[in-house]
Amino acid sequence: MTEKSIIQVKNLSKRYDNNNQILEGIDLEIFESTFTVIMGPSGAGKSTLLQNISTMDQPTSGQVVFEAQDLTKLSDKALSRFRRKEIGFIFQSFNLIEHLSVLENVCLPGFLLKSKSKKQVIQRAKDLLTGLGLGDHANQAINHLSGGQKQRVAIARSLINQPKILFADEPTGALDSTSGIEVLDNLTLNNQNGQTIVMVTHDLKAALRADRILFIKDGQIYGDRIFTPYDASQLKARRSEVEAWLLEMGW
Numbered sequence: 001m002t003e004k005s006i007i008q009v010k011n012l013s014k015r016y017d018n019n020n021q022i023l024e025g026i027d028l029e030i031f032e033s034t035f036t037v038i039m040g041p042s043g044a045g046k047s048t049l050l051q052n053i054s055t056m057d058q059p060t061s062g063q064v065v066f067e068a069q070d071l072t073k074l075s076d077k078a079l080s081r082f083r084r085k086e087i088g089f090i091f092q093s094f095n096l097i098e099h100l101s102v103l104e105n106v107c108l109p110g111f112l113l114k115s116k117s118k119k120q121v122i123q124r125a126k127d128l129l130t131g132l133g134l135g136d137h138a139n140q141a142i143n144h145l146s147g148g149q150k151q152r153v154a155i156a157r158s159l160i161n162q163p164k165i166l167f168a169d170e171p172t173g174a175l176d177s178t179s180g181i182e183v184l185d186n187l188t189l190n191n192q193n194g195q196t197i198v199m200v201t202h203d204l205k206a207a208l209r210a211d212r213i214l215f216i217k218d219g220q221i222y223g224d225r226i227f228t229p230y231d232a233s234q235l236k237a238r239r240s241e242v243e244a245w246l247l248e249m250g251w
């Protein structure tokens, strides 16, 4: 695991309008090229934490620092550019645009960022789709794809602008087991190539891919454990190790 910090979360709290305190005084660092998984009981605040770290939502108090900038202080315009340029996001429900083709979906964030020519964006999109086994589907309509294919399109879209961090909220939650494994294999491969990933999941198979697991309980970080990087040949031993720790956490 590298020790270069990419995001620092300082004393972050989140309270919704109905006044419930969801997250309380979270301090956390995410390190470059790591694969961090966030687990914990339903309603513990996992997605809220992900949304607040990734700037999809604003904390009630505290800081989220990225390259010496406090993201909670950015203007809407700066925040919007930050999101396009520096982060990718994958959702359980894919969030693809149904009336655009596969290729158009993947290219869209690249066209919006405008840091590369259209030709370069299209070429990168095609390369990403090929790498994800979707090279032959570029011109297909989204609604002709399976769930697993849709999630792989979403991965390609999330990577189009070479984000510093990829956030994923239950990316395998709506998939059958085989498609889920394909998506996890793609995420693992990207991580092995240096992509920093932070993923919320309930799925033990997904959690096994992590080199760090945060366990959230009652809006706080209850457990934070480093594991060796994922190695498919050591799956059985890893499963026992992760499962034992999660049981200790009360999973």
Ligand SMILES: Nc1ncnc2c1ncn2[C@@H]1O[C@H](COP(=O)(O)OP(=O)(O)OP(=O)(O)O)[C@@H](O)[C@H]1O
Pocket (backbone or CB within 6 Å): 016, 017, 018, 022, 040, 041, 042, 043, 044, 045, 046, 047, 048, 049
């Ligand atoms: N926009 C919102 N307004 C009010 N309360 C909210 C909002 N979003 C989430 N909550 C509440 O915050 C708490 C934490 O929700 P969150 O989705 O972060 O939990 P989670 O750990 O991801 O749960 P799950 O595993 O069930 O998805 C829950 O009680 C939820 O009802």
